[in-house]
Structure formats: structure tokens, C-alpha cells
Amino acid sequence: MNDSGAVLSWQVIRQDDNGSRYRVGRYATRAEAQKIADSLGDNGRKQLYWVERISQNVQ
Numbered sequence: 858m859n860d861s862g863a864v865l866s867w868q869v870i871r872q873d874d875n876g877s878r879y880r881v882g883r884y885a886t887r888a889e890a891q892k893i894a895d896s897l898g899d900n901g902r903k904q905l906y907w908v909e910r911i912s913q914n915v916q
Contacts, residue, residue, distance in 0.1 A: 866913065869894045872905045883911065 865883035867890035872878045881897065884890040887908060894906040 866911050868909050868911055869897070870907055870909055871897070874903050881906070 863885050865885055867884045867887050869881040869884070869890050870878055871881050882890075882893065884893065887910070890908040894908050897904075898906045
């Protein structure tokens with residue numbers, strides 16, 4: 858959750874040329890995350906972008 862109470866269950870990950878991975882951002886829907894990943898992937902560089910669901914650990 859963020860401060861607004863929205864559940865941000867999807868994240869965009871970026872992998873650079875050296876194999877290092879970074880979280881670009883968290884999003885409420887897969888479609889929103891995919892839109893961001895697609896727009897970032899269109900820059901012609903070698904970085905990879907993909908969408909992952911964030912597991913919700915229930916305790």
C-alpha cells in the first residue's frame with residue numbers, strides 16, 4: 858500500500874547491460890505497469906524492462 862491506500866501489486870523491473878536489476882516503479886494494475894515498461898523499452902537501448910507481480914505475504 859502507499860499513503861493513499863491503493864494496493865500497488867505490480868512492478869516494472871529494468872535490467873541494464875551489466876545484468877544489474879532495478880525496480881522502476883510500482884503500479885496498481887498490470888496494464889498500467891505494462892504501458893510504462895513498453896514506453897521505456899522503446900528507447901532503442903539494450904536495457905530490458907518487464908512486469909512482475911509483487912507477492913503479497915500474508916502472515
